[in-house]
Amino acid sequence: MGNLLDLVRTRTPHRLLEGWADDHGLTFRFRPGGQRDVVVTADPVLVDLALRRRPDDFGRDTGMSAVINEIVPHGVFTAEGDRWRRLRKVATQSLNAAYLRQYFTTITKVTERLLRRWEAAAAAGERVDVLDSMMRYTLDVTSGLAMGHDLNSLESTGEGLHRRLPMLFPAFARRINAPFPYWRRFKLPQDHRLDATVREIEALVKERFAHARARVAAGESPANFLEALVKPLENEPGITDEEVFGNVLTMLLAGEDTTSSTAAWALHFLAEHPDIAAKVRAEADEVLGDQRVPGDPATIGRLRYAEAVVHEVLRLQPVAPMAGLQNLRDMTVARSDGRELFLPANTPIVVLTSYGARRDTARFPDAGVFRPERWLDGRLPAEALPFAPFGSGPRFCPGRNLALIEAAMVTSVLGRRFDLAGDRTAGMVHERMSFAAYPVNLHLHVTARRDSRDSANPGSAVR
Template sequence: MTTTSLLLVARAPALVEDVPVPAIVDGTPLVIVRHGEQVSVFHGLCPHQGSLLADGEVVDGHLVCPGHGWRFDCASGRRDAGTRACLHRFTTHLVDDDIAIDADELQAFHAQRAGSAAATRRFDSLPGPHGLPLVGNLFQLRETDQHLVMEDWADEYGSMYRIRLGAYRILMVADPALVEDAFKRRPDTFRRMSTVEGIARGLKAAGVFTAEGDEWRRQRKVVVQALTHGHLKHFFPTMMRIVARLQRRWEQAADEGREIDLLDDLTRFTIDVTSTFAFGQDLNTIEGHEGALERQIGEIPKALSRRVTALVPYWNYVKLPADRTLDRALVGIHDTLGRLITDARRRLAEDPGLAARPGNYIEALVAQSDGGGFSDEDVTGNVMTLMLAGEETTARALAWLIHFMCERADLRDMLRAESDALLGDDELLQDFATHPRMVRIEAAALEAMRLKPAAPVLRLEALHDTVLGDVEVPARTPVFLLTRHASIRAQAATGAAAFDIERWIKADGSALDAGSAKAFFPFGAGPRFCPGRFLALLEIKGVISMLCRNFELERAGSGPVEEKLVFTMRPDNLVIRLKRRAGTPPAA
């Protein structure tokens, strides 16, 4: 071996003990860890679901995956004693102050991972539903329940089948192992459909959610740092003040005997939380203080839903009334965010110490981005991404969980017992350190998201000719992942269609079982695991513990609660009635 066969991965003086450092060498993600006197270079993806290990942390000599908490020894890469899972550890070489690995070893690692998989089936040989000339299966899919039709087709035609929507020939995947494989092979083999990125850019809402390739890597580093545990801990008291506001709204409804449109109330809550977290302005929609910005932001999900399902980008040629309303909303949003970003830069210039204790997401993004080529447009896109994710996904996850609580008395009793035990005499969660102990509430949230995910269909496309399973996938082929169907198939032997939080909890009941997350994708999987998942789970724990501690609940209204896909999957016709628990005083 000569120095010419070595590949530089890091500079030794730049390594800080117990701080994981990412690197990409020859397209391979790596993570470098210095623990004590030893420096280790590992493959950078967790063998569980492919999360980026450099986004994790080192605890007690173990590198902890940010996805589901798998722990790997910093010296050997081995997971817990007695298990076979292990990170590949590359032989490290110190040349002057450079940490390097051997190019031949990396090539051998690539060859081993590639294996001998080869296509045995052509795309055109796959089964699928018959369609019409020109339009294919387009008229067999309705916008709001297309996911149900696609899942029915998976039952009929198998875990890999094909459909056609106009000119698009689409590979449908419901096999859990192949869904997970596709997640892990992002962003270099599969990407979000390019039409989605184009639509987001047209809305000037392109952030880490829609970015791809090197652009995604650049943005993700900044966004992850802006959503750290420390920033969430700093924000926690503010979030709980908004939970208290929701509690007062529900107390008033209970005292008046009024029915509650649950999704509307929860959307107000998540808008208030995300607006305050994002740019330090509490819109206070819970108390009816709806302003122009809230109405303007509300136009974005509607536009995304219309445009993602459109066969042609008609808005580039003809503006319908809804498109003109959207254009006016975008002008208002970007004027507001532009002022907020300018103000954040001014505050950081006046007080450089603010970079270590930012008051909101914009300040955190600006602080992380200064000198790193992160533009105001990048900040705007990621703030809008956070607003949309908060309003859409977290509100719907909460609504579906409360729906299951209405249906299951045993679930209500279990979550109430945990809330009572952890909150004591308090009506709300007061201590940030308590939330990790809400094991059953988190397990219930995960189970609700497993059965009622915000995105039951994820639309990707192949960047180049590749193979998925045993099927050849030509470049630019759309690949639709049926994530909910895959999850239920993966755990069919355990009664996967039933709501059961015990599947998520260790046998002794002490903690979540990270290994239970097989084929479960509400926050994605692979390198693009959602960086905002901890904020979402913190909101869910705050609201559910408040609800259990203070109220009795029951379903109101009549008729079934139905799934309706409007950009994300929402519950339709979900109305509840609340009653104060015995011992709670009426509102003054």
């Protein structure tokens, strides 16, 4: 059985592996059942090397990629070699600063909707399921940016994609960890539901694709990711229809669970730390003035404390604290302690990209304490291995800026408007890993605040 049972039992495999690194050293091997040894490393030198020397010397773990490809074929996340280079250019280009400025009205509109939804919950005295709310928010933002489609799951009361899309990450995790690929022989009800969800998204993307083609053919400049995919890049071969579908779905998935989890944790920490919530509020009052929601990217850029809260969340509750890779040929690499490590071709390698976040007390004094101020004095780079919440090297997350905008926006706007109090009736808030790490039992009671500036004018709330 090797170490299989330990891994099967835990809900937080990254914490287990980080604990093993504490006990056995920064680089070690383990054996998950009768399979090949897996090399795990939190050594910043090796983590940097493996992430940076992609796609030529290292690639994503092929077992993981095969499982994802069966559900979401042709996406940039699982592409390798020249195909990845081609798809990566489009992904990066469509998420660059110029496009984000174009998309900003979508983000503002969806944030205004989120605010109204929380105001309604506050007025009704309902507790808020924070992760669900954040998932709807990020899905509405991402579907607008990815294909110009307003899903409006924030105002939807029934079933919808917002209920079904979140099943994809757990499905990846379930299949990656399955003892054998049963779904290739027979399907369980959950596999049928998964197929139905993928078909539903495929139908939606096809419909939007026809619309995008018509717009691009009429000479319109691309206004969303799908339209950017339709318009072939200069000197690049066009993208196939399958690649279009795979990449729109990749965007939806990569942009939803990750950002929603980060924003949800940020609100949890505000509820736990009223002193920090007060600073978020003071900053929002000063920067936003009479605006309910930031109206342009420059305003978001001035919400430095809210962004520091988000960096601190990514330090203590990273969404993607480990990555499964594999070396593409035999190689000997040097570790930070000067010793050499031989890696036969195709060794499964897990890199722990957030190991230093709680342990590097030189960079992070009082590393266990939630303290956004540590990001404000300009000495800390937001990412430096072994703390890389968005990955590193050429495959670094292309959605980082968008994610930071969304999470800082939510932190500032909701933190300003509401008093937040944790609700533990469903149990303690805790973390679970299901391909990405997310909070469980995160519910809040929210009370609409009166603005301190309105104390002379009782009855008027923050505008």
